[in-house]
Amino acid sequence: MPTDAIPTIRVRAADELKHVALEQFARVGFAASSLQHIADHAGYSKSSVLYHYASKEALLEAAIEPAVAEFESVLEDFLAERGSGRRRLLVERVVDVLLEHREAVHVFLIQGPSLDLPIIHRANAAVRRLAAAIAEERESVAEQVRFGVALGGAAFLLTAGRSFADEHPLPDDDELREVLHSVLAELLTPADGCRRNTDD
Amino acid sequence: MPTDAIPTIRVRAADELKHVALEQFARVGFAASSLQHIADHAGYSKSSVLYHYASKEALLEAAIEPAVAEFESVLEDFLAERGSGRRRLLVERVVDVLLEHREAVHVFLIQGPSLDLPIIHRANAAVRRLAAAIAEERESVAEQVRFGVALGGAAFLLTAGRSFADEHPLPDDDELREVLHSVLAELLTPADGCRRNTDD
DNA sequence: GCAGGTTCTGACCGATCGGTCAATTAGCGT
């Protein structure tokens, strides 16, 4: 075997393909992304893609696994934590995951329910656990909807909704994170020193 | 021609196919929905589908056009209107469209950017006009994000997010609409008699 | 230059895709 300590060029093709594939998966969907298109767009042949990745599904797994793992980590911390600031902290960390892995999250959050793959099941299980945890801390329906809108709104804004903002682009990630943190925190604290109409 | 005033059975097959197709499009995506699967699921042959609809794309158009038209109508009213309650009214009407046409909205809102079809272009243009209108009423970035989270959150909750709530199902549509109206109205009125930290 | 491994590719496979077409069946007016 060659010098396995310097796999710089070894790894570049695989990473390049993974990156191109993830971009395709997020933009046009997994089913609509053909290995031929991915290979063409990356400057390789279809056979090369299947050399680096055993199958189209393996390519998807390699592309989104880090994002799934990080989301799971955020979820575990949330479930283990205890205190008044749990939810706000969760939302902030979810926003960070979204900003860092928006393409991958777009894949397993939007197309997730339709794909029957192990890595997708992992991701869906995590999302479901989060949904169940929120639902089981049984509070008013309004509270759950508030939470769902906050998380779903952030997810939509940073993944699918981005496609519609080409004319008036969104601000850079740093500003976006700050604004999202404050808006979502505000959304999740319905009675933080001020009163609203308590309709529930 | 037969009695064209009693097309009850004439129209049923086409409507049935349209309904099944829409359900498939929303659940697994347009690209992943084959005419064969749609036909099997509806109890017809693939040829029958292509008899009632000239092509797979025509089937999609027939399935989502009413939703697109209604969304356009809501948007037109919003653009023509003037007054302080515009935004809240828009959000309420968008929620109604989402509740009534959630599968169709799921298709053109989530998979929209990836499909290259006239009806999808119409829908995307409408969504883009809405996004541009919000961005051009240039206020703070926080205001725009608040709006995006509200609309995107409602859209996500009622379309893609629904897949994850199987364990703890969402309430029925009537209650959901009421709760969404109040939560989103609250989200869109950042200074409605109470003060927040004005970070912008 | 040679050997051995890695990387890359074209040819090819069976399956399925969207779509066409001719033929059959069913329903209604006369």
Next chain:
DNA sequence: ACGCTAATTGACCGATCGGTCAGAACCTGC
């Protein structure tokens, strides 16, 4: 009963799908 039209279907087409395989090209240590 007949004839016309709408409705439905199976056979078939070219294209593309994901995937296999044998070999060419490339790099490296000797």
